[in-house]
Amino acid sequence: MKKFIKSLSLIGLIIVSACTEKTDMEKMMDTVNQQTIKDHIYFIASDELKGRNTGSPEILEAADYIATQLETYGAKPVEGADGYFQSVPLRKKSPATSGSFSYAGKNFNLNDDFLIVDGKSGTYEGEVVYLEYGQAEDYEGADVKGKIVFAKAGDGNTSDRRAILRLSRAKYELARQNGAAGLVEFYNSPATPWAQLGFTFNRVNITLDPEGDDKEIIPHLWLKDLNNANQRFMMTRSLKRASLTIEGMVNEMTKDKNILAMVEGTDPELKKEVIMFSAHYDHIGVGRPNAEGDSIYNGTRDNAIGTVTVLSAAENIAKYPMKRSALFVLFTGEEKGLLGSRYLADNPIVPNEEIVFCWNSDNGGYNDTTISTIVGLERTTASQFIKDANEAVGLEAIDDPAGEQGLFDRSDNVSFARKGIPAPTYSLGFRAFDAEIMKYYHQAGDNPETVDYDYLEKFFKSYVLASRMIGNAPERPFWVEGDKYYDTGKKLYGMN
Incomplete structure (x- = not known):
């Protein structure tokens, strides 16, 4: 009889438990709180953090704050990370104060004729070797050790400035790896005016440098060659030697880091699949004052809100784990060229093939409070879940209405999409990149109270x-x- 009563009691407990199990909607409602959202945003976008510029002391303070929140919520450090952090090897470089360049007796003037993309102060001289576009296949059978590599900018197909810059950085690393003494690229794309390129390179810049201080920094130039005259001149010279002098260029490694935390899933099989929740927490720091004299670019919309979106997901999932595991990542260096996400994608702590979805959150602003805008909404099979979730809270999910902006390729999601991971970006509601967006986008007025x-x-x-x-x-x-x-x-996940 006692066994029978005990069995009935156990059945009763199971029934009660089943009846009281909260739905996903109820679990969401239990943790998402407007005051908590506001408190986080007001701190991360505060004047005290001075715009969270990559390489600044203030971004390190922001990183500590975010990591503390993740730990408080119960999200755990990721095995292989340094606590809640992944150091990102970034090099801050100041522009040269002066420089000279000559080839086969022909002299070129800094800024008017050539730009210094990378390097350090010093004098360089050496034999020149021409390698077409300076890509991996061009190095096959070529002896470049101790020589200055000359190559065309780009790849002969793209005229997009961002794509040319990505290729240029890859060429620089190839030149270093092959022992070259320097790299000079002939720049002949009319898509970006030379003066605009000068503005890009003649300021403090930050770049990924996995070798850090352990490998020689070599000079890297862009030589203006819009009509290919410099290439023709080079090809007709019998004496192929170049010399370069750089003065005033200073390099230093920063202490920047990505932030990572994890909550293990509850399903024995599905927990092997990881959903990554990501956002960048850097902004652009202190800059030109606006009409009100405010020079701190607080970055409320871009991207304190995105950062807190991920924190909100972490708080909820740590309390109510999902069947799949959750990885929370906050990136540094997005504003400098997706540096933090590129580094993690190339140096994963959780293997990329285990990450089945990158749920990125990034924002420029909003002009419609009835919608959420998801860049890449219809590109993955998760679209209906996103639409249903928005409808459940009184919003409408729409896809990117500003295709001309190329937004999918301008946020951290693309670092993982290129690896094969489905990766849309969740953004505040906008129907166009109009004046309302630009009023706050990368402006000093992007404050928490707005x-x-x-x-x-x-x-x-x-x-x-x-x-x-x-x-x-x-x-x-x-x-x-x-x-x-x-x-x-399909290749990443072995689905072929």
């Missing part, structure tokens, strides 16, 4: 609810067939 917190509460709820729906779904999300990254994804 945003609508009633709207933000809905926005955060939609993100967290969609996160739970994706994390608990029977099927993992993937690229829609035909997407440019579909085949890359």
Whole structure:
């Protein structure tokens, strides 16, 4: 009889437990709180953090604050990380104060004729070797050790400035790895005016440098050659030697870091699949004062809000774990060229093939408080979950309405999309990149008191609810067939 009563009691407990199990909606409502959202944003976008510029002491303070919140919520350090951090090897370089360059007796003037992309103060001289576009295949059979490599900028196909810069950085690393004494690229793309390029390079810049102080920094120049005259001159010289002098250029490694934390999933099988929640927490620091004399670019919209979106998901999932595991990542260096995300994608702590979805959050601003804008909404099979979550909280999810901006390729999501990981970006509601967006985008007026917190509460709820729906779904999300990254994804996950 006692065994029978005990069995009935156990059955009763199971029934009660089943009846009281909260839905994903109820779990979301339990943790997403407007005051908490506001408190986080007011600190991260405060004047005290001076715009969280990459390489600054203030971004390190922001990193400590974010890591503390993740730890408080119960998210755990990721095995292989340094506590809650991944050091990102960034080199800060100041521009040269003067410089000279000559080739086969022909002299070129700094800024008018050539720009210094990278390097350090010193005098360099050496034999020249021409390597077409200076890509990996061009080095096959070539002896470049101790020589200055000359190559065309770009790859002969793209005229996009960002793409040419990415290629240029890869060429620089190839030249260093092959023992070259320097790299000179002939720049002949009319897409970006030479004066604009000068503005880009003649200021303090930050670049990824995995070798740090352990490898020689070699000079890297862009030589203006819009009509290919300099290339023709080079090809007709019998004496192929170049000399270069750089003065006033200083390099130093920063202490920047990505922030990582994890919550293990509850399903024995699905927990092997990881949903990554990401945002960048850097902004652009202190700059030109506005009409009110404010010179601190607080970066409330871009991207304190995105950072706190991820914190909100972490708070919820740490309290109510999903079937799939959750990885929370906050990146440094996004404003300097997606540096933090590029480094993690190339140096993963959680293997890329275990990450089945990158749920990025990044913002420029908003001009419609009835919607969420998801850049890449229809590119993955998670789109219906996102739409349903928005509808549940009174919003509408729309895809990127400003394709001309190339937003998918301008945020940290693309670092992982290129690896094959489905990676849309969750953004505040905008229907166009109009004057309302530009009023605050990278402006000193982007302060915490200028945003609508009633709207933000809905926005955060939609993100967290969609996160739970994706994390608990029977099927993992993937690229829609035909997407440019579909085949890359199949290869990454061994689906071929």
